Structure formats: C-alpha cells, structure tokens
Amino acid sequence: MQVFEAVGRLGSVTRAARELHVSPGAISQQIKSLENTLETRLVERKGSGIVLTKVGAAFHNAVEKTFADLVKARVEIIDKHRTGALIISALPLFASRWLSSRMFAWQTSHPQINLHLEGSVTEPATAERPFDFRITYADKAHLFDSFVPLFTDGLCPVCSPALIASGPPLNTPADLLSYRLLTIDWSAFLSPPPSWEDWFHLVKVDGTHIPHFFVMSLSSLAIEAAIEGRGIVLAQRAMVEDELKSGRLVAPFPDVLKLPSPYILGWKKSVFSKAGAGEFHRWLVGLARKEDVAAPAPNAAI
Structure with a gap:
C-alpha cells in the first residue's frame, strides 16, 4: 500500500524507489502483488512511464486519504507526548554508533533538557515528520532551512x-x-x-x-x-x-x-526558539569537528 501510494503520487517507479530506498524491481513486485490480491489492474504503462488506471486512480485517492489520516493521528496523539523535547533525527547508523552514547553524556550536564533521538533513513523534510535537527549527508542539504557540515567520514x-x-x-x-x-x-x-x-x-x-x-x-x-x-x-x-x-x-x-559527502546538521528556522537548541547545536558542531578520518585507525597494523 505504501509503494502504491508513492507510485501514484510520483507517477514513476524509479522516483518511488528512490524515495523508499528500494530497487525499482522491488517496487514493481509490490505493485504486482497488490494487483493480484485485489484481482484488478491498478497501473498501466504509457510510453516510457506509467499511469493509474481508472480503478487505480479511485483507489489511490482512498489510500492517499488513509495515509494522510494516519499522519494526522500520529501528530495529534503520538507527537504530543514529545512536546518540549528536542527532537534529533539522524541516519540510523550515525544515531546508534556515533551519536547516542555522546548524547547521554551531554544530557548528564543538561538534565533540564529532554531529548528524543530518532533513527530514520527517510528524510523528515520530505516525509513531513517532526524534527528539530537532522543529521544526514550533504547531498540532502537543500531540504533544510539551514545546515552546517559536521565531518567527512x-x-x-x-x-x-x-x-x-x-x-x-x-x-x-x-x-x-x-x-x-x-x-x-x-x-x-x-x-x-x-x-x-x-x-x-x-x-x-x-x-x-x-x-x-x-x-x-x-x-x-x-x-x-x-x-x-x-x-x-x-x-x-x-x-x-x-x-x-x-x-x-x-x-x-x-x-x-x-566518503564523497560529509555529514551535515540541518535544522528549521524556528529551532532556536526551543529550550536547549542553541546549546545542543554548539556542542554537536564542536564535537564533530574533532573527528579526523585522515589519521590511522586505532589498532591499525602498520
């Protein structure tokens, strides 16, 4: 259903694959599986692209509304529990192996600031997911109001x-x-x-x-x-x-x-009106700039 929503909205298997971080072949398989389940054609080829069938277009309107309702419910119910917390979104590997332990140490000296760390492959600026700061690669910099390079791994x-x-x-x-x-x-x-x-x-x-x-x-x-x-x-x-x-x-x-691109820290214009945002920004940028990937790795056999 998520694949079908993306294909219908973007009008392209390739663009849907790029957004969902899977192969075009996987997108096509999911569409075929959905069509087999519903026993009806939802998409058809037109030239080098695809279009929704009449039934597919009607079904897509319903699916799109359902997904919008789910997002609204999450914002109204789930995200209310995070009100006041500083929401940090990062690529999963960066969040789990570089950032999380350092954030625990930072919060020890800033106990009044609540933190919410989210590991996400999908960029929140394109998925309408709430965030205050986002850590991703530099080729995604255009998605944010402002950004600063952290380090190149x-x-x-x-x-x-x-x-x-x-x-x-x-x-x-x-x-x-x-x-x-x-x-x-x-x-x-x-x-x-x-x-x-x-x-x-x-x-x-x-x-x-x-x-x-x-x-x-x-x-x-x-x-x-x-x-x-x-x-x-x-x-x-x-x-x-x-x-x-x-x-x-x-x-x-x-x-x-x-790597061909550095990590960046991106944020929204309004972020610095939130408690702790300025302190977190200064701390993370200063910490990241101490990274030096040009030096030999520890335990390297030289």
Whole structure:
C-alpha cells in the first residue's frame, strides 16, 4: 500500500524507489502483488512511464486519504507526548554508533533538557515528520532551512582479530582478496557510492574482480557480521571507533578512503526558539569537528 501510494503520487517507479530506498524491481513486485490480491489492474504503462488506471486512480485517492489520516493521528496523539523535547533525527547508523552514547553524556550536564533521538533513513523534510535537527549527508542539504557540515567520514577495512588469526596471511592489501569481503550497498545514500574497488584503487591493487563477497543493505548488519568473524567489512571509521578501541575489531591496514559527502546538521528556522537548541547545536558542531578520518585507525597494523 505504501509503494502504491508513492507510485501514484510520483507517477514513476524509479522516483518511488528512490524515495523508499528500494530497487525499482522491488517496487514493481509490490505493485504486482497488490494487483493480484485485489484481482484488478491498478497501473498501466504509457510510453516510457506509467499511469493509474481508472480503478487505480479511485483507489489511490482512498489510500492517499488513509495515509494522510494516519499522519494526522500520529501528530495529534503520538507527537504530543514529545512536546518540549528536542527532537534529533539522524541516519540510523550515525544515531546508534556515533551519536547516542555522546548524547547521554551531554544530557548528564543538561538534565533540564529532554531529548528524543530518532533513527530514520527517510528524510523528515520530505516525509513531513517532526524534527528539530537532522543529521544526514550533504547531498540532502537543500531540504533544510539551514545546515552546517559536521565531518567527512572515511572507509577502512576492519575485521575480527580471530578471523585474521585463523585465516590466510594478511601482510599486504592484496591479501584481503583471499577473504570474504562484506560489501555495503551505498547507492541509496551516496552518489557516487563508494566500493571495495575504490579502496583497492587507493592502495594500488586491482580490485575489479573480488572472488568472495557478500552484499548487505545496512551498514550495521555488515559491522556485526565482521565482529562475528564472518568477513572483512569496509566500514566507516568513526562508526566503529569504540570497537577498534576495545579490540573487538582491528584495522589491518591504515589507509582511509574518504566518503564523497560529509555529514551535515540541518535544522528549521524556528529551532532556536526551543529550550536547549542553541546549546545542543554548539556542542554537536564542536564535537564533530574533532573527528579526523585522515589519521590511522586505532589498532591499525602498520
């Protein structure tokens, strides 16, 4: 139903796939499944695009109203419980692995300020979700009234120390090709999406043919798989800082591939009228600018 609503509203499978962060093929499958369930055609091709059928258009009006009612109910019922809280929206990996522990520490010295941290792939400025600050990549900066760059993260290979101890020798970057390389699908987040091939190019190794790899759509899943010894992941260094310091992960090589876009902090014009917004903004920007992805990762085998 969500897919059908997006396709009907946007008039394009490709644009709906981009908004929902799935593949166009997945969009088409969901539409086909809905049509099979309802036993009627909802969309039809017209030239290079698609249009709603007469029945599909009528059904879409009802679906669109239902979704609007759900949003209204959430705002009126759920969001009232967050009144007064400073609402921070961030990409899920950033929220869970970089921001949350630091926010707990910050709130200890600001106990009068209530915080609400939300991890969301969907940009709230386009989904009409309430937020005060949003942390995302710089290519989304146009969605906000104002923004400031935080830091540009970098990618480096990390893995469980037990994996290296039990696996083939890992003396040069080319030796990584003997291991399973965990690959993250960045296409929904960054353009161009970084890859293992890019990192191998950085260290002057031919990485066009990787014999053993496993693709995951979520960075968090790939990092957990690396911790469990399932393979070597090309991870964001700032997001695995705690694991590197604790020794749960090690970086066998220090070379860091910078991401094509920095993280940014975006906000609405009215945010600074809210209690604690100015203090939070100054704290987060100052903290983020201490990040230095150019330095070798902790526990790097140099």
